[in-house]
Amino acid sequence: MYSDECEPYGYDAFRRTCPSHAVLEMLSSKWVYLTIGALRRGRMRHGELARKMEGITPKMLTQTLRTLERDGLVLREIFPVIPPRVEYELTALGHDLAGLLDQIRSWSEMHVPDIRSARLAAEESGKQAAAG
Amino acid sequence: MYSDECEPYGYDAFRRTCPSHAVLEMLSSKWVYLTIGALRRGRMRHGELARKMEGITPKMLTQTLRTLERDGLVLREIFPVIPPRVEYELTALGHDLAGLLDQIRSWSEMHVPDIRSARLAAEESGKQAAAG
DNA sequence: GATAGGCACTATCTTTTGTATAGTGTAGAT
């Protein structure tokens, strides 16, 4: 099955025709990290998510949620009321992924000082190279 | 320390002024995943990396490597010979991250069938909605 | 000896993606 797209060695994200490459591409967005990270604690509404994720535009949030819904990571439930009420939650697949993504998010938070000092060092040596 | 940028609650990637948000943004690129994934097995040259990562342009590869170098995840060693020889390898920090990133890559490869079927289902219900 | 190719890029142009800003219609609060 699917042998024509990524065989004979199985799925390999390094190959651009392999579907796993597209999956990796879909996941590599900061908004995906944050959306899934936010939903990990329970179902949320569009407005709640927007307030939690500083700087996201409604367009981007909707787009991210639709992609995640399409790919089976998020479930969208619409309540036919006025004003509209829509709730989002992770699917089982989404929860499975959420653990991994949250590790990356934690890593980002934990290693800020390391990266900051590396950047400062790079800046310094850059200046020296420019001056010397 | 750094209290002005992400306090009083510590680093939080959900806040766009928090430096960890920028770190997460830097990491969320498929080329970062693949570059670090490739370097995990040992030092490599630009050309080797380019051949391994199908579809990357030399510009994008150089750019990705420079960013990773600047942020202390990759070490760049230049040999002053002709033709030029440049080798890249992960730093300790890079290796630390590589384990996490590789889990996401594996996840992408493992869950292709799940995502594929979710997409097909979404497509089907989309068609029905358009027709009905 | 002209041609092709590898090396590690750089430069330019085009396309895609993300961001900013404003607007949709309904309903309750002020």
Add this chain to the structure above:
DNA sequence: ATCTACACTATACAAAAGATAGTGCCTATC
């Protein structure tokens, strides 16, 4: 009567990614 919240949608603009071609140097081929 105006303001806000809800969950978006639409348009215009800026930033990023991708495609294509070129740089100087050397080795190997025809």
